[in-house]
Structures are given as structure tokens and as C-alpha cells.
Amino acid sequence: MQTRTNYYKELSADYSKPGLVPKELGDKLLEDAEKYISFREENLPDITPEYTLAQIEQENKEWWPTHCEALRRGRGDILAGEYATNLVYLCSDGPFFGRAAGTEREANWWAIIAQPNVSMTWPFVMFHGEVVYFEWNCLDEETNETIAKGNVTWLRRGHRGACYLKCEQLTFYRDVFAPSTWLKLIRR
Numbered sequence: 001m002q003t004r005t006n007y008y009k010e011l012s013a014d015y016s017k018p019g020l021v022p023k024e025l026g027d028k029l030l031e032d033a034e035k036y037i038s039f040r041e042e043n044l045p046d047i048t049p050e051y052t053l054a055q056i057e058q059e060n061k062e063w064w065p066t067h068c069e070a071l072r073r074g075r076g077d078i079l080a081g082e083y084a085t086n087l088v089y090l091c092s093d094g095p096f097f098g099r100a101a102g103t104e105r106e107a108n109w110w111a112i113i114a115q116p117n118v119s120m121t122w123p124f125v126m127f128h129g130e131v132v133y134f135e136w137n138c139l140d141e142e143t144n145e146t147i148a149k150g151n152v153t154w155l156r157r158g159h160r161g162a163c164y165l166k167c168e169q170l171t172f173y174r175d176v177f178a179p180s181t182w183l184k185l186i187r188r
Contacts, residue, residue, distance in 0.1 A: 007124040013065040015072075018119035018139070026069045030078065033066035037081040039159035044084060051160070053129035059158035060132050064125055074114035076107055076186040084157075084164040091168040111182040112172065113148055117141045130157050148172045 008014035013021045013029060021029075036059075045051055063082075070078040080103045083089075089096040096102030113120045118138050125134040137149040150170035156163045 005124075007126065011061055011065055011125075013068070015065065015068040015122045016124070017121050018141075021065075021069065026073070029066045029069040030073065030075065032062070033070055033075075033078045033082075036063055036066065036159045037078065037162075040081070040084070040162045041160050042085055044086070044157055044164055045160045047130075047157075051158070056130050056156075056158035056161075057127050060127055060130070060156050063156070063159065064127075064132065068120075068122055071110065071114060072120055074110060074186045076103070076110050079103075079106070079110060082163055083166075084162040087164055087166065089166045089168070091166075091170065107183060107186050109148075109170065109172075111186050113138045114185065115182050116185075118147060130155050130161075132156055145173070147174055 008016055013025055015021065047053055047056070066078075067082060069075075070082075080099065083099045085099050087097070087099050087101070089102045091102075093105055094102060096105075112118075113136075118140055120136060120138045122134050122136045125132065132154040133152070135149070135151040138147045139145070140147050148171060150168055152166065152168045154163045155165040
């Protein structure tokens with residue numbers, strides 16, 4: 001039998017279940033997210049001896065908790081900023097091409113998963129070079145039901161390249177479009 005793995009043991013914060021990240025750490029992670037977005041270049045940087053897959057993987061591990069915190073807090077401005085200019089986003093509602101092409105549709109998803117009294121979790125995340133794979137789910141804190149879940153593969157060329165390919169399977173069990181009151185909670 002394979003040994004169980006804590007996918008967060010080498011990361012700065014654990015988002016595998018609700019309640020593990022103190023607000024102060026979350027605040028710092030949002031600051032880090034804004035810093036990482038400022039490193040993004042307009043053109044995808046080459047992988048070279050000076051910008052290696054090992055460095056890219058390390059940057060992706062630094063970035064991951066910032067992404068989780070941005071989603072939990074409904075920071076659509078940060079989430080949209082995580083994409084490369086020429087993003088290819090493949091999902092059931094797509095495909096979307098370009099940084100802004102899918103964000104209006106995604107704003108509904110972000111509002112649903114960041115709605116009050118819902119906790120988003122990422123039970124596991126795996127990294128390999130520029131590949132980031134994760135599964136997520138959203139739990140209603142009042143009814144304990146799963147309201148949405150999915151799995152995602154990102155190709156993210158570290159802080160300089162951002163996410164240039166996103167493939168996502170997402171399932172919403174209720175609330176397919178967010179009401180306007182929830183959309184107002186998403187910072188754009």
C-alpha cells in the first residue's frame with residue numbers, strides 16, 4: 001500500500017480543509033499574490049539554464065497558497081491577474097482564449113464558491129515543473145452538502161509566465177449562476 005501524503009507539508013499554508021489558515025497569514029498571502037502578479041511578463045519566458053523547471057516548480061509552490069486565499073476571499077482581481085496574456089482555458093463552458101475571455105463567466109463561479117457560509121477546500125495539489133494539478137470542493141457550512149467540486153490542471157510558468165493553459169472539469173450541484181448580491185462580493 002502506498003504511503004499517504006500530506007500535499008501541504010512543504011507549502012506555507014494548508015488549504016486541505018476549512019479553518020487551518022489564520023487571517024493574518026491569509027492577509028500576507030494576498031500581499032504575496034499581488035507581488036507575484038507584478039512579476040508577470042507579457043510574453044511567456046523561455047525555460048533556460050537561468051530559468052529552470054526546478055525554479056518554476058518552486059515558484060508554483062510559493063504561489064499556490066496565494067491562489068487558494070484569493071479564491072476564499074473572492075478576490076477576482078487577483079484571480080484574473082494570475083493568467084498569462086495568451087491564456088488557453090479549456091472547460092465545459094469554453095474554450096476561452098486570452099486573459100479576460102473567460103473571467104466574466106468565471107466571476108459567477110467565483111461568487112458561488114466564495115459565497116457566505118461556504119468553505120472551499122483543496123484536498124490535494126501536486127506539482128511537476130510547470131504543471132500544477134489539484135482537486136477542489138465547496139462545502140455548505142449549514143447543510144454540510146458539497147455544492148461544487150472539480151479538478152484542474154494548470155501549466156504555469158512560474159511568476160514570470162503565470163498560467164498559460166488551464167484545463168478544468170467543474171461540477172456545480174446547485175447555484176449554477178450567482179445572484180447579483182453574491183456577484184457584488186467579488187472584487188473586480
